[in-house]
Amino acid sequence: MLAQPWIQQQFYSATTPRAIEPRGDLAEWERTTIAIFDRVSPSVVQVAGRAGGDTFAGADPDEQNGGAQTGTGFVWDAAGHIVTNNHVVQGATEIAVRLANGDVARAQVTGLAPNYDLAVLRISGVRTLPPPIPIGSSADLKVGQAAFAIGNPFGLDQSLTTGVISALKRRLPTTTGREISNVIQTDAAINPGNSGGPLLDSAGRLIGVNTAIFSPSGSNAGIGFAVPVDTVNRVVPALIKSGRVPTPGIGIVAAPESVGTRLGVEGLVVVRTVPGSPADRAGLRGVDRTSGVVGDVIVACNDTPIRRLVDLSDVLEQVGVGNRIELTVLRGGGTTKLSLEVVDIGGRTP
Template sequence: MLPDEELGEEKGHACHEVSPQTTPEVEMLDAYSRAVIAVVDAVGPAVVSLFTSGNPSHGGVEQQGAGSGFILAPDGYLLTNSHVVGKSKQLRTVFTSGQKTTAAVVGRDPDTDLAVLRAEATALPYATLGDSSQLRVGQLVIAMGNPLGFESTVSTGVISALGRAFRSQNGRLIENVIQHTAPLNPGNSGGPLLDSRGRVIGINTAIITAAQGIGFAIPANTAKWVVSHLIRHGRVKRSYLGFHARDRKLDRRLARLHRLEQDTAAEIMMVDPQGPASKAGLKEGDLVVAIDENPLFSVDDLQRSLAEHKPGIAVRLMFIRRLELLNVMIEPVEAN
C-alpha cells in the first residue's frame, strides 16, 4: 500500500487543505456579524443589572435580578421599566465592570412603563437615545440586557410592526409601541433596543411567551420627554383627553385637500365613554391632525403636548372624519 500522499501524487491529484469558499452570502454574514459586534462593544458597558432591595437568599447568594437598565448620562442617571422598579425606593445596580452600587428611584411613569434611577457613581459609560420616528418595518434591531444577572446578553431581530398598543400592569393602554422579533428572556425588561449604529431606539418592556417571542419596546422619542419630566418632577404631569391613539399615515390626496403640513396623524383607537373626548363627540377612527393650531405628526407629539398642558383649560383639536376637516374644543382633566 502506498502512503496517502504518494497515492494522491500517483493519481495526479495535488493534495491541499480544503478551506471554505468566500461567497457573497458569507461576506454579507460577516458584515452583519461585524455590525452586531461593534454595537455590543460600544453599548455593552452601559447596560446594567438591577436587583430589588432586600436580603440575600440563604447561603449568601444574591437574589435573582429584577431586570435590566442602561446608563443615560455619565453622572449616573439610568433608564429602565417602571414595572422593574415596582414600589422600591432603591435598587442595587451591577455594572459590566463588576462595580456594584445602589441606585435611588428618581421617578416612575407606569403609563409608559418607564422609570429613571440615579446610581451613586460618576464618569460612567452611557448610551445615546436615537430618533425612533425614522424606524422602518424590517429594520435590523439588537436587544441587550442582563437577564437573571447574566451580563450583556444579546439577541437580534427585525422590527415587525410599529404603532402597536398593549395594556400596562396598571391597566392603561401604552401607545405607539415597537414590535420586534429579537428574542427576549426574563430579566431583559428595561434593557435597550438598538439600531445597527448603536443608538437606543427603544426600551424593551414586555414579551408574550405564548406568541413565540414577540417583543415590545417603548420608542426612544417617548422616553426622551418622559425622562425630562421624571428628572424635573419625579412623575409625568399630564392632561387626559379620554382617548387612545396610534400613528396613522395620511392619504396624500386627503392631506392636499385640506392643505395639511404633515403626512401622518394620530388615529383614535378607543374612546373612554366617561371621558372628555366622548362628551366632545370624538369617535373611533377620527384622525387628529392638530392641537391648538400646532400640527401633530405622531402620538408622541400629542402626549408631549398634553404633558405640558394644564388640566381644566380647553384645547382646540383639529381632526378629519371621513373626508371632512373638523374642529372641537375639549377640556382635558388631570390623569389619575
C-alpha cells in the first residue's frame, strides 16, 4: 500500500503524447452547419463607419470607440453592393468594409431605407469579390425550423450562432415612427455588431437581415429580430436603382389606436386629409375641427380589416404605388366604399 503511489507514478504516467482516438463520422446536423458556414461566411463582411472627424480609423474596423460604429453586412451582387442595416451607417461620414479575406475597402452609400432599417453600400477596387449569398423566401417559414446567423458580435468577426425561428409576423418599430411588419424572431444569439448580418436557413439561403435584439442588459437574451428576406428583396433593388424606396400612401393623418378604442369603434379614425392627396380627392372626411365630431373611420382596405395605421400601411405596401385600393369607411351610421390611388408620399403622412 505504501508503494502503490510510487508504482502508479513510475509505470502509468503518460509521459509521451497519447494516441488519438478516432471520432467517427460527424453528425448530419454538424455537417450541415459546417457546410453553411464554409459556403456563406466569405460573403459576410464587417462594416465600420465614422461620424465626423478629420480622418477615418476604419483601416481597423474592430475599433469600437472614438466615434466609430461597427456592424455586419453581406455581398448582394457582383457589382459590389453590400447590404447592411440603416442604423449601422446612419450619420457616418466615412464608411469602410472589411472582407473575410482581410481586404479593406472604402464604401459609398447607394441608398438608405430607414422605414425598413436597411442600407445598401457599394465597394470598388476589391481584388476578388465574394459571391452573393443565395436568396430564400420568408413567406413559407415555420416556427421551429433551424436558423443560422453569421456576423461580427463585439468586433469578433466571422462568428456563427445557431438556433431556431422562435416566432413570425412580429412588428418592429423604426426610428421613423413606422413599423416593419412580418419580422422574424429567432433565438440564435445576436449581439451588438451582428446588426446587418444574414439570417440563414438550413439550405444556406438568406431568410432575413438581423436588425435588433430585446435585452434589458444589452447582450443576447435569446430574442433577436430580423427583417424578412421578402421585404429585403423588394427594398434593396429599389435602393440600387434609385437610392430610395417609394413610400406608398393615400394622404391622411390618422388618430392613435387608443382614440378609436375610447370612442368604441374598431377602425382607423381619420383626423384630416392632406390637401390635393388621393384621400382628399376621394372625399375622405376627417374630424370636424369646429364641433369635434368624428368623420370617417376606415374599417377595411381591399376587404382586409383595418384596426391600426400599420394595418393600412401593410396593405398599401402590398398593393404598391400607382395601383388603386378600395376603402370601407364608417360614415354617418353606415358604410361607404371609396376607390383611391396609392401614391408615393416620400416619408410624409400615410
